[in-house]
Amino acid sequence: MKTYAIEKNILKHLGFMMILIVFAVNLSCKNNNEMDADAQQYSTSITDRRDIARVEPLNWWVGFKNPKLQLLVQHPDISERTVEINYQGVSIDKVHKADSPNYLFIDLDISEDTHAGKFNIIFKKEDDQDLLYTFELKPRQKPSEDYVGFNSSDAIYLITPDRFSNGNPDNDIVESLNEKTIDRNDNYARHGGDIQGITKHLDYIEDLGFTAIWPCPLLTNDMPQGSYHGYAMTNFYEIDPRYGKLEEYLELSDSMSKKGMKLIMDQVANHCGLEHWWMKDLPFKDWINHQAHFEKNAHNSDGYRSITTNHRRTTNQDIYASNIDKKSMTEGWFVSAMPDLNQRNPFMAQYTIQNSIWWIETANLGGIRQDTYPYPDKNFMSRWAGEIMNEYPNFSIVGEEWTSNPLLIAYWQQGNPNKDGYNSNLKSPMDFAMQEKVVKGLSEEEDWGSGLIEIYRALANDFAYVKPQDLMVFPDNHDMSRIYTQLKGDITNTKMALSYILTLPRIPQIYYGTEILMNDFDKPGDHGLIRTDFPGGWDGDEVNAFTGEGLTEDQKDMQSYLKKVLNYRKTSQAIHQGKTIHFAPEDGVYVLFRIHEDETVIHIINKNDKPFELDLTRFAEIGLKGKAVTNIISNHQFFWGDNITLEDKGSVILTTKLN
Known part of the structure; x- marks a missing residue:
């Protein structure tokens, strides 16, 4: 009887404990559901307000490995205000005042259990009305690991968007921007190509055998002239309206993803355009390099031509380089119309890193091509690439180092055993050395030490690279004469160059129009001519390379040849x-x-x-x-x-x- 009573008592307690456990689970679920509901209710109950002139990034996401976010806030006399945020999981670590009273930089911490939603950032000032800015934290569309970059199985089609195809003539001229003319007879004017023009011809690009597209920069270049190339950006968070809207860029990315293709974004960390919105009110005294000189000569462009870079890129590796040469290289402006950004300023550094991540996440990118890679502060570039690759371990970045010296190319590749201990975190430098030797080897007469031996020796230099298959190789690009021009109009040599490049242990990139023997014979090396309009990209074109109408037999033959090689390459594990x-x-x-x-x-x-x-x-x-x-x-x-x-x-x- 006593044993039975004890067992009965134990069962009674066990039953009570089970009730408590069930209650706790239900309460936990209820709390979580309420938390979701509360976040959703709070998010939807507020009305979007934009009392503040500018906040960047434009939005952010929950669920990153790095919980930190720094907001740039720009508004007249914003530094006089205090900042409050009341949103579960989001806290303010610190608010930084800039040298200009019109900026604040807000350090946020976003906890791992923060829910997606909208919240107001409140800017308070005694005896003045509160200013509000509604900021959104979005849910991520896929895990970081699913952002897969380009590799040696890909073939990349490089496009100068203004010169490829005009899909929407209605956006050719935007009255609010400085350059308002369209003139297809002027190689340095805008011609009207746009994002819709690329999207419209994805089938053509895919059918040729390409698996990725690298358009030259599509961000706003509100420069008074020569803005078509895209490398003098005046807003790092805006698609140039002459190319289209952000929605059209996202549509391009989505259409490519459905085809299994990757979109590579051309970015610039080194410089911006002289008409960038912040140039009229720089936040810090060291936001750009040579800032004092620029501000003194702001109304005299000739006055700051003297602060351009010396272009001595070897100072990044040279153990004998003088400090003044290093400084001139890194801090000098690329050209007088492109202010050199100072990545040693911690706020500029964070701004640049976050901007890259914002575009990866927003546009579902399959890679980044970074312009003028050796020109910014190299320690910053290591951090920039490192933070991106830490968040997206399967992503890809290619950096431009224009050199024919394999030792310099190798220096910039991730994991290279550099004597100074430098690790770039950069997966893919560009292989200008191989490009040069292919042209030289095919152009020279055969001799014991010239001709094809040049190409053979170039490939023999692969021992210098950590992963030669991750280098990006190309016959030409938007900054050099067309390969057909470089090879003096020799079609056979052009085919040999292309076929060799496409069978190398490399990531190949082909410039638009190479498939139809586009050239710059009239003025070799002229950038405007190199970036000639693709025939058929404009209504009324007499020749249409997309359909083959009006092409010469040689052009059709080259198009067919490249298509066969690329489509074989697409499924070749050996290559x-x-x-x-x-x-x-x-x-x-x-x-x-x-x-x-x-x-x-x-x-x-x-x-x-x-x-x-x-x-x-x-x-x-x-x-x-x-x-x-x-x-x-x-x-x-x-x-x-x-x-x-x-x-x-x-x-x-x-x-x-x-x-």
Whole structure:
């Protein structure tokens, strides 16, 4: 009886504990639901107010690894006010006054359990009406790990948007902006290409075989002239209305994502345009480099030409470089119309990092291309890239370092064992060195130390790189003569350059119009001519490269050739990630192999004008004897034996892969 009573008592207590547990769970769920409801109710119950002239970033998100956010607030005499926020999970760490009374910088902490929603930032001043600014924290659309960048399996199509296609003529001229003319006869005026023009022709780009698009900058360039190129930004949070609206940029990104394509954003951390909104009221005395000199000469552009950079980029690595040369390089303005941003100012640094993250998250980017990479403070650039890659571990950034020296290229790649201990956190430098050698090797007469040996030695330099397959290589771009021009109008050489670049262990980028032999013969190197209108991008164009109407036979042939190579490359694991073996050029022939499991790709460059019998026994170590190989251009198939006859000068791409 006693045992039974004890058991009964225990059961009674257990039952009571279960009730408590259930009650606690229900209460917890209720509290969480109420918290969600409260956040939602608070978010929807307030009316958006924008009493403040400017707050940047324009919004933010919950759920980042880094809980910190710094808001730039710009408004007349805003520094006289105190700041309050009443939103669960959001707290003010510190409010910073700037040198100008018209700025505040607000450090926020956003806890990991903060709910998405809207809240008011309240700016108080005694004996004055409160000013409100409604700020929004959005839910993230996908985890950081799902932002996957470009890699060696991609092929990137570079576009100068103003010159590609005019999808919406209604936005050609915007009266509120400084440059108001459209003149397609002027290589340095705006021509009217826009975001809709790119979106309209995504099928064409995809059909060619490209998997990513890099448009030159699309942000507002409210400069009085030459604003078409996009690199003198006057608002880092606004799509230039002559290109379209933010919604159109997001539509482009979404349309590309549905096709499995990646959108790469061209960004500039080094400088802005002289007409940037903050240039009339700089927040700090050191917001830009040489600021005192600029302010003294603000109404005399010739007065600050003397503060331009010396362009001595090697000072970033040179162990003997003088301090004055380093300072002139990093702090000098790129050109007199582009003020040099001072990333050593902590507020400028944070602003720039947050701006990049804002665009990644807003536009679902598949990569960033960073302009003039060696020109800003290199320690800041390491932090900039590091913070992005820490948040988005599968993302990609490519940096522009225009040098033919592989040692300098290697210095900027993440993980390179630099003697000064510098780690850039940059995945992909641009391979200008390879580009130069490809042109040189194809242009020169064959000799023991010239011609194809230049290309062979360039690839042999890959030992200097941590991951050569992450370098971005290209035949040309928006800043140099078209590859067809560089190769003196030689179509065969142009095909050899393109096919070699597309089979290298690299990430290839092709400039729009290369597929139809666009050129700058009339004035080689002229930037306006390099960025010629793509035929068919404007209503009334007599030639339409999108449909093929009016193209010459040579243009159609090049378009077809590039399409075949790119579309084979798209599914080739040997090219994406295969082992590379090449054989030193002999008798005007250079052979490279890419090998992955059962797929071998053979690229042959033949500079002989007459039929040439190539001895295949020299390549016995590859193990192809008796295997069927197919020419990816002609589809001709044969069995690898002791020799083959190369009938014509040019490139041959063979594969063991079955269709």
